[in-house]
Amino acid sequence: MSESRPLLYVSRLLPEPVMATVRERYQLLTEPEEGPPSPAVLRQGLQEATAAIVTLSERIDAQSLSAASRLKVVANYAVGYNNIDLAAARHHSIVLTNTPDVLTDATADLTWALILATARRVVEGDALVRAGDWTGWSATQLLGAEVAGRTLGIIGMGRIGQAVAHRAVGFRMPVHYYNRGTRLTSPPGAQWAGVSLPDLLRDSDFVSVHVPLTEQTRHLIGASELAAMKQTAILINTARGPIVDEAALVDALERRTIAGAGLDVYEDEPRLHPGLSSLPHVVLLPHLGSATWYARVQMGMICLRNVDAVLAGRPAPNPVL
The missing domain is CATH 3.40.50.720 (NAD(P)-binding Rossmann-like Domain)
Structure with a gap:
């Protein structure tokens, strides 16, 4: 049954309520860790997944996106999105979303x-x-x-x-x-x-x-x-x-x-x-701006709502492009 669920790549470990929902709805490509993925792991995740949830720490360039032939949506776990090559995402028709308001x-x-x-x-x-x-x-x-x-x-x-x-x-x-x-x-x-x-x-x-x-x-x-x-x-x-x-x-x-x-x-x-x-x-401070339990959980849930919508053929609630 798990094989019938879409493949989701999550680059970093998110708060448990978010991860529980992820595991319920999707097949995880790999188990995320607390620390950042290596460039090779990040590229592989984007290349093999149907959807991805990434954080601001991950630099996603044009080369990575050009190899991501299956990827339909990247949900950025942040308000800003300067970590992602917007022109490349647009060129490859990959939907990019963010998490406004809750933080x-x-x-x-x-x-x-x-x-x-x-x-x-x-x-x-x-x-x-x-x-x-x-x-x-x-x-x-x-x-x-x-x-x-x-x-x-x-x-x-x-x-x-x-x-x-x-x-x-x-x-x-x-x-x-x-x-x-x-x-x-x-x-x-x-x-x-x-x-x-x-x-x-x-x-x-x-x-x-x-x-x-x-x-x-x-x-x-x-x-x-x-x-x-x-x-x-x-x-x-x-x-x-x-x-x-x-x-x-x-x-x-x-x-x-x-x-x-x-x-x-x-x-x-x-x-x-x-x-x-x-x-x-x-x-x-060590980049704690959104670091409350409520904000970080809600950021993850927004990412999931955007992924859910795009994979179901609906408009993303929070599109960047």
Whole structure:
């Protein structure tokens, strides 16, 4: 009976509720593992399967897709899809889908965790206590930055950028945003203002990045942009690593051109630019933006709904192309 079910390739182990549904509906080509597949295993999986669920870590190029003669749909376990050659997928009539909406709140929450942790030096304080080096309260110990009432600059006001902006209301923060789309109306109690990127960088106390990674946004934040920021400003990136020039960021942090950074993504994950991990005024997270139980399970279920639809001859609910 299992042989009658479509062959599905899953590149990485997903949360158990998702895997249970996968095993119920499909024949797994191979048992996925926690770690990333080798390039050879990835190519073989795409070549033999009828459908595939892959993660952002898997780079799927034109050569891999040209050999995937049976493949009808690739469900990307992410909102972004810069890991997949879109032109090649289109050329081979392979449907590509993503997982919008369900990770918006999780990523926005984590953005705020980084804002607060970096501004208030939470990681440094935790390390001090754990090391047994805390000698008691001091009026000058680990002084950080105020958050409430300061200006939050958001680069990219899509779903996640707007969710971050909504959370700023509770901190009485005016929000300056740079967005290529239409200007947005401030919701009740909020102070939103669409501005140019140079004005946002000049005036913001916190700059948070929320644009997708494209050729136009690669190194959108480089040496000149960092130099344009306030010396007291903090940069937050929970979008994609290459949007920020990591070498320029390390240089700016070492020179104290800006006050700090909170990062969940990196230019060459999982590797860091030399010197980044030794800087005390940086909070570094291992790409946890969508890492809540609810979000990660729902992402998998969305992938399955898209696979189900395409293999049944219906339009995908969340097509990228």
